Amino acid sequence: MVVTSRIQQAEKALKKAKEKVNPQFRLGYHIMAPANWINDPNGLVEYKGEYHVFYQHHPYDENWGPMHWGHVKSKDLVHWEHLPIALTPGDACDVDGCFSGSAVDNDGELTLIYTGHHYIDKKQDLFYQNQNIALSRDGVTFEKFGENPIIAEPPADSAHHFRDPKVWKHHDTWYMILGNATKEQIGRVILYKSIDLRKWEYVGVLAQSDGTLGFMWECPDFFELDGKHVLMISPQGIEADGENFNNLFQTGYLVGDYKYETNQFDHGTFTELDRGHDFYAVQTFLDSKGRRIAIGWMDMWEANMPTKADGWCGALTLPRVVTLGANHQILMNPVEELTLLREAEYQMCKDQMLSDHYVVETNEELLEVKSVFDLSNSKAGQVGVRIRGMNGEETRLTYDIAQQKLTLDCTKSGKQEDGIRHAALDANGLLTLRIFIDRSSIEVFANDGQVTMTSRMYPKEERVGFELFTTNNDVKIKDLTYWTLKDIWK
Known part of the structure; x- marks a missing residue:
């Protein structure tokens, strides 16, 4: 008792x-x-x-x-x-x-x-x-x-x-x-x-x-x-x-x-x-x-x-x-069951050349993003995904093609000190990023789990979407699809 x-x-x-x-x-x-x-x-x-x-x-x-x-x-x-x-x-x-x-x-x-x-x-x-x-x-x-x-x-x-x-x-x-x-x-x-x-x-x-x-x-x-x-x-x-x-x-x-x-x-x-x-x-x-x-x-x-x-x-x-x-x-x-979270699907582009950046505007907080970069014939320096907030807030995921390095930067989303983490990744011509974004977290699965990066983030401002970017040269986007996700606690 x-x-x-x-x-x-x-x-x-x-x-x-x-x-x-x-x-x-x-x-x-x-x-x-x-x-x-x-x-x-x-x-x-x-x-x-x-x-x-x-x-x-x-x-x-x-x-x-x-x-x-x-x-x-x-x-x-x-x-x-x-x-x-x-x-x-x-x-x-x-x-x-x-x-x-x-x-x-x-x-x-x-x-x-x-x-x-x-x-x-x-x-x-x-x-x-x-x-x-x-x-x-x-x-x-x-x-x-x-x-x-x-x-x-x-x-x-x-x-x-x-x-x-x-x-x-x-x-x-x-x-x-x-x-x-x-x-x-x-x-x-x-x-x-x-x-x-x-x-x-x-x-x-x-x-x-x-x-x-x-x-x-x-x-x-x-x-x-x-x-x-x-x-x-x-x-x-x-x-x-x-x-x-x-x-x-x-x-x-x-x-x-x-x-x-x-x-x-x-x-x-x-x-x-x-x-x-x-x-x-x-x-x-x-x-x-x-x-x-x-x-x-x-x-x-x-x-x-x-x-x-x-x-x-x-x-x-x-x-x-x-x-x-x-x-x-x-x-x-x-786990495959996480597709049950998906509410609406948006395929933004397929087999499209990117010369600078591609912006997706959405203020949804719960997202799954899949982006596939074809690096096989690209002379770009870096490619990646930036989660955008108001007043300069952002969480940036960058792949350096020459260094074969994936970098997660949360310094502008609540981790001002010690906000950057790196991971070696040989993309072998194709970079696939599957990203789960929640109100105060990001989980990245790169190239079918060869690299995972999990971090909490604490944005003070409203999210305004995300963008794909490339530096120094064009890159081909084989696929960009995102899903809005349900809140299981509501």
């Missing part, structure tokens, strides 16, 4: 907070909480024919605090419905927070696996962490396991960082990886196994930093993809290297070969997954169509978050299908 009353109290506070939210930057087709703070996506799972997404949530404040699990579900990965908060902290196993984790369908029992957070000295950020489960038969109300924690403490050679369990089943055995750090502050991922999700045996280290990949690996995810194994991680503490690793913390992947019998993972180098400003803590799941689908947190720690003044903060990215491309590169592309 105490847990029920905590959920009711949190829901009541959330309802009250929602009434005070300023809608100016509220997103139209992304997962958000009704109000206040959210961060990592948790527990992505398909259960009884519906998609469930949980997220780290503080229902009492627009700033990070004692973590709860917020909850949405959908039949189509597009139209989301808010459900009651799934987990609240305060029990002996999770006194100071229900931190990130995962979800599995265990023969009809939806099981959440999460980290319990416990402060020893909050001011000095001294804490310890353990692993717990909560169970549900209806996918809405969850009861914490009476014998939590299922893993009380990390291996003896660990630092206190011990969190973010990702669980999956291989043959008849459950496996769990956790983000961890050694006592020497070396980031790593460790592995456990279980027959029943309740009693766990430590297997060993799955992968570990060579000293260059940070002091802690958060939010790990491990899965098979096209015959290879992929480890996605969010390392803390990687130093910036030119145009790489420019965010406070990074999210990326290692691809290689794995043997369950020996827990041996032979992998290549760490690669950033998204080259924008605001992509972190990605998680994936396998759906009933056989797709590996990823969703990330669409913000970054210590970034400028002006929506706090509006009574909310944080959102999740669009769902993306993950595939393996050439040279073991991870590609991400929007």
